[in-house]
Amino acid sequence: MAKDDFFVIVFMVLTKVYQANKQGQPVTQEDLDLWGTEYNEGYWNHIILDMLDQGWITGVISVNLLSGKKYKASEVYITPAGVEYLETNSMMHKAKEVLKSLPEWATLIKSLF
Template identity: 35%
Template sequence: MAKDDYFKIIYVILQELYGCKKQGCKVDLRAISPQRFQVPEGYLLDILADLLEERYIKGFEIIGTKTGRAVCGLEDITITMKGIEYLQDNSKMKQVYNLLKEVKDWVPGL
């Protein structure tokens, strides 16, 4: 599965937000940045917009501008209960998790 795969990025974002929620802290925005996933900003923005629309995440807005879209309040991003349920129940996410777990077992030091 490619590192820029839509579902892999969703999984990582939701996992990151869920971990922060359990620890009671705000997410480090570098952990969910285009640079981390090595994708264009617009692609990541599409993913965040989809997650927001499906109500898997909350705490920020995406607004239209004359030149495209802008994100407001991303520092307050958090996962919702629906997002946690999706993370736990979605079979595609479980497949990604199992794949990542296997890779971790194959590569020492990860």
């Protein structure tokens, strides 16, 4: 599973939203846009809108434009269903393991060059 895999990205976003919310902070449009800069815009929009459709986040709406569907966000929060998905989904646990191993791979690659 790569770091740009759908489930890894969903895990990362839900975790960041959950952490911000636990600190009393909603996630903003700017936050989501910043987090999505390393991905293809269409793919990123699909991921955010899918999390909305699945009921894992609130504070996002789908906007139909000539160029396709995009999202608009204000005060994004994780839902109880989103927390449950993070805690119980086996793909989320695999994504968590991938993200944990990334620093180890970076160290290994640096040592090779």
